[in-house]
Amino acid sequence: MTTGRSNTFYIHTFGCQMNQADSAIITALLQQAGYTLAESEERAGIILLNTCAVRENAVDRIENYLQHLQGLKKRDKALLVGITGCIPQYQREEMFFNSYAIDFLAGPDTYRTLPLLIEQARTGAKPVSLDFNDSETYEGVDPVRQGVISAFVPVMRGCNNMCAYCVVPFTRGRERSQPFSAVMGEVKQLVASGYREITLIGQNVNSYHDPEQGMHFAALLDSVSREAPEARIRFTTSHPKDISEALVRTIADRQNICHHIHLPVQSGSTTMLGRMNRGHTIEDYKEKIALIRSIIPGVALSTDIIAGFCGEQEEDHQASLELLSSVRFDSAYMFFYSTRPGTLAARTLVDDVPEAVKKRRLQEIIDLQNSISSELFHESIGSVVEVLAESESKRSSLQLMGRTSGNRAVVFDREGYQPGDLVRVLITGTTSATMTGRPERGQEGNPSLY
Ligand code: SAH
Ligand code: SF4
Ligand code: F3S
Numbered sequence: 001m002t003t004g005r006s007n008t009f010y011i012h013t014f015g016c017q018m019n020q021a022d023s024a025i026i027t028a029l030l031q032q033a034g035y036t037l038a039e040s041e042e043r044a045g046i047i048l049l050n051t052c053a054v055r056e057n058a059v060d061r062i063e064n065y066l067q068h069l070q071g072l073k074k075r076d077k078a079l080l081v082g083i084t085g086c087i088p089q090y091q092r093e094e095m096f097f098n099s100y101a102i103d104f105l106a107g108p109d110t111y112r113t114l115p116l117l118i119e120q121a122r123t124g125a126k127p128v129s130l131d132f133n134d135s136e137t138y139e140g141v142d143p144v145r146q147g148v149i150s151a152f153v154p155v156m157r158g159c160n161n162m163c164a165y166c167v168v169p170f171t172r173g174r175e176r177s178q179p180f181s182a183v184m185g186e187v188k189q190l191v192a193s194g195y196r197e198i199t200l201i202g203q204n205v206n207s208y209h210d211p212e213q214g215m216h217f218a219a220l221l222d223s224v225s226r227e228a229p230e231a232r233i234r235f236t237t238s239h240p241k242d243i244s245e246a247l248v249r250t251i252a253d254r255q256n257i258c259h260h261i262h263l264p265v266q267s268g269s270t271t272m273l274g275r276m277n278r279g280h281t282i283e284d285y286k287e288k289i290a291l292i293r294s295i296i297p298g299v300a301l302s303t304d305i306i307a308g309f310c311g312e313q314e315e316d317h318q319a320s321l322e323l324l325s326s327v328r329f330d331s332a333y334m335f336f337y338s339t340r341p342g343t344l345a346a347r348t349l350v351d352d353v354p355e356a357v358k359k360r361r362l363q364e365i366i367d368l369q370n371s372i373s374s375e376l377f378h379e380s381i382g383s384v385v386e387v388l389a390e391s392e393s394k395r396s397s398l399q400l401m402g403r404t405s406g407n408r409a410v411v412f413d414r415e416g417y418q419p420g421d422l423v424r425v426l427i428t429g430t431t432s433a434t435m436t437g438r439p440e441r442g443q444e445g446n447p448s449l450y
Pocket of ligand 2: 159160161162163167168170203204239249
């Protein structure tokens with residue numbers, strides 16, 4: 001083992017919450033091996049990029065960042081650069097051709113090998129560790145998280161769906177669930193450490209299946225909410241075909257489970273959903289929404305939507321716009337389609353919507369959704385909401401930023417409150433993505449959950 005700066009590491013995390021959770025696991029594994037987390041990239045002897053491959057622009061971002069690291073390596077020959085996560089898992093050794101700055105590669109199932117890879121990389125070898133391991137859940141590793149208020153807890157890893165556009169099954173491998181006992185153990189620790197918000201994460205949490213006692217996600221969510229009664233409980237992502245009535249009832253019954261469901265739809269057209277291999281029609285989706293809204297009145301719903309997937313006609317695009325208008329989601333993540341090598345679509349369909357058309361359709365989707373979000377935000381002016389304060393606002397230490405149960409961002413006057421406090425806030429205004437307000441003291445009655 002070398003000492004000094006060469007013994008310190010820094011991780012840049014890209015992509016989804018799963019990658020953020022994995023960075024906390026990587027930090028724990030490297031600390032156990034004697035490495036120290038550096039405060040910044042400049043102070044680190046080892047730089048890791050934990051990468052995302054889900055869309056072409058995510059991959060472009062990494063390639064740009066590698067150029068910057070190449071510059072750093074010119075100045076510091078001892079600096080090691082490792083690439084982890086979803087890009088090396090499917091690009092494999094070819095990644096080394098992208099940049100001479102790269103020293104080693106590891107995939108989502110092989111983080112336990114990182115200390116060994118670092119040792120080998122120091123000798124000038126270019127080691128890779130990219131095997132899938134369908135039983136790896138990193139059980140027993142105690143993640144080293146960045147924040148002290150909100151924590152992600154992975155309950156399952158991988159994905160057994162084969163949505164035609166999606167690279168995730170190829171980067172994350174087969175689905176596997178964390179034992180119920182392990183999840184509960186982690187939640188107990190988070191409660192003891194004072195965490196105020198716990199988000200259970202997985203590519204498709206609804207297909208959670210306890211490998212020991214066979215428990216399903218609704219039962220897990222219920223138990224987590226009872227174990228952490230003082231914390232807010234969230235979960236993501238849900239697949240429309242798997243969301244069950246039992247799960248919806250659990251959310252309604254348990255006061256500390258947030259009234260927010262992220263339910264990616266991807267398209268408003270059944271023809272497109274079929275081509276995307278989503279396993280449900282748009283009628284099925286609307287029925288699920290109606291069921292959710294009948295059991296949890298006022299629930300906040302958000303979605304993901306893709307513009308310009310293979311073969312998308314103008315009428316399919318109109319169907320997506322109609323869906324947004326009829327459901328009125330609180331918010332949406334909106335993308336234009338980009339082919340991912342190796343996916344079902346890349347192998348069997350033609351990426352035939354011209355880029356200009358994809359971008360125009362996406363802009364129409366964004367404009368419509370922004371106006372819906374803004375209308376919904378305006379409707380909340382004058383109501384009192386319960387906000388979990390997360391941090392100081394970016395603009396001023398006299399204001400705090402937090403979220404409602406429905407996951408809306410709120411910036412409000414601080415008035416002595418601290419991050420971690422649950423604050424009743426009177427909404428007085430909105431900007432495009434944020435609501436603004438001030439604490440409402442000494443009022444009786446239940447705050448709105450929005
Ligand atoms: N497991 C989650 C999220 C997967 S990736 C789920 O099933 O919903 C997050 C989002 O990225 C997807 O919901 C989809 O909207 C988008 N996405 C995935 N692949 C894409 C591609 N090739 N082009 C554009 N958007 C894509
Ligand atoms: Fe990708 Fe579909 Fe799996 Fe989500 S459910 S990770 S979109 S294959
Ligand atoms: Fe990206 Fe991998 Fe997550 S591809 S979205 S980091 S699972």
